[in-house]
Amino acid sequence: MKVAVSNALSISADAVLDALREATRFSVQAVKLGAVCILLGSCTSSTIGRDVLRVGIVSLPPAYGNPYAAMGAPASVTWQQLFDGLTRIDEAGNIVGALATDWYLIDPHTWHFKLRRGVQFSNGSPFDAEIAKEVFDWLLGDAGRFTPVGNELRDLAEVSVLDSHELLIRTRLPDPILPNRLAMVMMVEPNEWRNLGPKAFGQMPVGTGPYVLRTWRNKNGAAELLANGNGWRRPHVNVVELYPLLDHAARFQAAISNQLHLAQSMKPEEMEIFRKRGFDVLVDPSKQIIGIAFDVVGHPESPISDRRVRQAINYAVDRHSISKIITYGIHKPASQGAAPGVFGYNPDLEPYPFDPAKARELLREAGYANGFSIKATIVQGTYANDTEIYQKVQEDLADVGIEITLVATLFSDWIRQYVTGEWRTEAFSLGWNTAPYHDAIRPMDYFSCGKARPFFCDQSMMAEIENAATEIRSTEREQALQKLQIRFHDEAPSLFLLEYGHIWVASNKVSGFEMANGAPQLYKLRYSQATDRKVNR
Numbered sequence: 001m002k003v004a005v006s007n008a009l010s011i012s013a014d015a016v017l018d019a020l021r022e023a024t025r026f027s028v029q030a031v032k033l034g035a036v037c038i039l040l041g042s043c044t045s046s047t048i049g050r051d052v053l054r055v056g057i058v059s060l061p062p063a064y065g066n067p068y069a070a071m072g073a074p075a076s077v078t079w080q081q082l083f084d085g086l087t088r089i090d091e092a093g094n095i096v097g098a099l100a101t102d103w104y105l106i107d108p109h110t111w112h113f114k115l116r117r118g119v120q121f122s123n124g125s126p127f128d129a130e131i132a133k134e135v136f137d138w139l140l141g142d143a144g145r146f147t148p149v150g151n152e153l154r155d156l157a158e159v160s161v162l163d164s165h166e167l168l169i170r171t172r173l174p175d176p177i178l179p180n181r182l183a184m185v186m187m188v189e190p191n192e193w194r195n196l197g198p199k200a201f202g203q204m205p206v207g208t209g210p211y212v213l214r215t216w217r218n219k220n221g222a223a224e225l226l227a228n229g230n231g232w233r234r235p236h237v238n239v240v241e242l243y244p245l246l247d248h249a250a251r252f253q254a255a256i257s258n259q260l261h262l263a264q265s266m267k268p269e270e271m272e273i274f275r276k277r278g279f280d281v282l283v284d285p286s287k288q289i290i291g292i293a294f295d296v297v298g299h300p301e302s303p304i305s306d307r308r309v310r311q312a313i314n315y316a317v318d319r320h321s322i323s324k325i326i327t328y329g330i331h332k333p334a335s336q337g338a339a340p341g342v343f344g345y346n347p348d349l350e351p352y353p354f355d356p357a358k359a360r361e362l363l364r365e366a367g368y369a370n371g372f373s374i375k376a377t378i379v380q381g382t383y384a385n386d387t388e389i390y391q392k393v394q395e396d397l398a399d400v401g402i403e404i405t406l407v408a409t410l411f412s413d414w415i416r417q418y419v420t421g422e423w424r425t426e427a428f429s430l431g432w433n434t435a436p437y438h439d440a441i442r443p444m445d446y447f448s449c450g451k452a453r454p455f456f457c458d459q460s461m462m463a464e465i466e467n468a469a470t471e472i473r474s475t476e477r478e479q480a481l482q483k484l485q486i487r488f489h490d491e492a493p494s495l496f497l498l499e500y501g502h503i504w505v506a507s508n509k510v511s512g513f514e515m516a517n518g519a520p521q522l523y524k525l526r527y528s529q530a531t532d533r534k535v536n537r
Helices: 001-040 074-084 129-141 148-152 178-184 191-205 248-256 269-274 309-318 319-326 357-366 386-399 411-420 443-444 457-472 474-491
Strands: 052-057 087-089 094-095 099-107 110-115 158-165 166-171 213-217 223-227 239-244 282-283 288-294 374-376 402-410 428-429 496-499 503-506
Touching: 052 248, 074 129, 074 223, 074 239, 087 178, 094 099, 094 129, 129 148, 129 166, 129 191, 148 178, 148 191, 248 269, 269 282, 288 386, 309 357, 309 386, 309 474, 309 496, 319 457, 319 496, 374 386, 386 402, 386 428, 386 496, 411 428, 428 443, 443 457, 443 474, 457 474
Parallel strands: 052 239, 374 402, 374 428
Antiparallel strands: 087 094, 099 110, 110 166, 158 166, 213 223, 223 239, 282 503, 288 428, 288 496
16 A cells, blocks of 8 residues: 555656646736736726625645645635535534535444535536546546545545435545545536546636636736536625735735735734724634654654654744744644644643753753754745744754754745655654644644655554544544644654644625635625725726
């Protein structure tokens, strides 16, 4: 299985990297057009009216409308408007129905799903159990299993149809979070998918979501979405424009001047500015843990191969000051690889205290009383103020004799190293991201020997990880995950920094703003008549 997974990740990486190159070219052009349109108020008259919702986001999906080419942000912000899975994660992090209305476990290997009736794709084709099976069969087939989403379904054994709206899904191993896992399996219209192929389908996607794509780039430089007339969830706003504004200053200026109705990834110090101007400010509750991971497997001769050194690094960093000063207390210090509210979070764990003396003591025990030098590969701009965060880490480590050189790189280069496992530096930026499952097992898996090309591998933990991944009983499974949090905390495969959620702002021209699994629920938004005001032209 490990060989198959390894090949799957390698092949999917090539496809993702090709898409990233194309998306980067497109996004730069969109910023040039979209930012000028937004900031100068020169958008065409058709976009100024009350029926257009303008949203500023960091970027569009690297593979456009191919929902199997990546997982999570930034793609999920767009894809959740166009597609549905059988399930979804709601605002509170609970698994609820989407295209499935009910499900239950028949035996440890078999799940029964009942599907929603009366659902159509945006082209009018009906959705039913046969269609769902066709989608799953493609993902489990020769081409689909090499995609990131297909790889996540590698333990599915068979999908069978009971009747027009009932499915049986069998797994090779017990999978207690299969319903969570299916939230990322977006249903595509199989005839269009088959006839066009993944790349062309990405340009003209057909799903069951509340919106349908009109164009990836209109004359304002935005992706334009229209209300899906065949959708089972009818949006209140008929037209959405998604502006891929890579530059934070562009998003801030467009939002504060009311040229955008929603804007993603604002900085903590800007929250009060927006609140005073009547904006709603929401910190995404689907938090991940900002961290710097250690490539122990790839650098066995490095000091970071010693657990005492990794613990020393955690003691040396003043994460409380980082939280208070750099993020204005919005993002709390992290104690483990999950945030509160995630299944498997251990409330009894405390963050490593800031203790430079303890750090120096551990370094002396490990034989590095005079310190050492390492390098860390980082992607800047992933989180608000992340450059300042990494610089503070650099300063704190220098105080205990550890010189860390920060090597900035592009995401395309970072993901190539992540997939191949061939890191050029001893450390690298990597969050503990529990999305889209809202379950602690996901990041534990990639911080373990279970990763196809691991960077941290402690064989003594694998039996516990496999037990937590397959335990069907909820209470026992939660306890197993909480014990693992202690193990990971003590083994310190990464520097645990902050519990981070992207900050969104919403103009007082709209109401009903909610987030679910890292994406705004645009179909729920309404224009607020009492606070509506003209947009500057």
